[in-house]
Amino acid sequence: MADNFEDSGSAVHEEKVAEKLHRKDSSSSSSSSSDSDDEKKSSTSIKSKIYRMFGREQPVHKALGGGKPADIFLWRNKKISAGVLGGATIMWVLFELLEYHLLTLICHCLIISLAILFLWANATTFINKSPPNIPELHIPEDTFLQCASSLRIEINRALTVLREIASGRDLKQFLAVIAGLWVLSVVGGWCNFLTLFYIAFVLLHTVPVLYEKYEDQVDSSVDKAMAEIKKQYAVFDAKVIRKIPRGPLKDKKNA
Numbered sequence: 001m002a003d004n005f006e007d008s009g010s011a012v013h014e015e016k017v018a019e020k021l022h023r024k025d026s027s028s029s030s031s032s033s034s035d036s037d038d039e040k041k042s043s044t045s046i047k048s049k050i051y052r053m054f055g056r057e058q059p060v061h062k063a064l065g066g067g068k069p070a071d072i073f074l075w076r077n078k079k080i081s082a083g084v085l086g087g088a089t090i091m092w093v094l095f096e097l098l099e100y101h102l103l104t105l106i107c108h109c110l111i112i113s114l115a116i117l118f119l120w121a122n123a124t125t126f127i128n129k130s131p132p133n134i135p136e137l138h139i140p141e142d143t144f145l146q147c148a149s150s151l152r153i154e155i156n157r158a159l160t161v162l163r164e165i166a167s168g169r170d171l172k173q174f175l176a177v178i179a180g181l182w183v184l185s186v187v188g189g190w191c192n193f194l195t196l197f198y199i200a201f202v203l204l205h206t207v208p209v210l211y212e213k214y215e216d217q218v219d220s221s222v223d224k225a226m227a228e229i230k231k232q233y234a235v236f237d238a239k240v241i242r243k244i245p246r247g248p249l250k251d252k253k254n255a
Contacts, residue, residue: 060212073208085205092198171241172233 064070075081094100117132124131165174188196211218 060208064208073204074212075209081205088198088201092194096194
């Protein structure tokens, strides 16, 4: 009887020890899972706080307006993008390198196309075939009005920005626009408008797709550069701009 009592007591003791070990394992696993959840939340919060160029919160595709133009710029369809870029390159070679004129090109294309269609339409009576089906071409009114409306909105927006800059409210924006116009004037002195337009067209087909591929590296580099620019601007503001004498009206307003 005593042996049986001892065996049952030892068995109960072993069960209690096993329960304690199981509780420790479950608590450690739950703490590790909570730690992993905290790490995931911290990593997601860090990712959400990553600097994006120009304060962008949308993907590059949506930032470019979405739709087919964004697909072309980001090379979603490589055949279409290559065809558009190749056509622009051919036009630039014709007008810039071969010194072909736009009016001459349009007239020659119309002469060739009209001659081919005219001969084809008259040759069908001799070879007993149907004449060519020439479609009726016209510009839809809705599309034309939408393009004109969007162009009007962009022009008004540009005029509003120029008015705000000229009013002297934001010195930083004024200096940035002056620097951009000066760089554009220097580049315009090196090449004509057609070459400048072609360079901008090529950049639109290369810079966005490269930026989308190396987005994180570019944004981190731009973040460091912007921090350095802000630091230098603060020094320039403290040493130069704040020492410029102000008029009596501004002194009265500040008083």
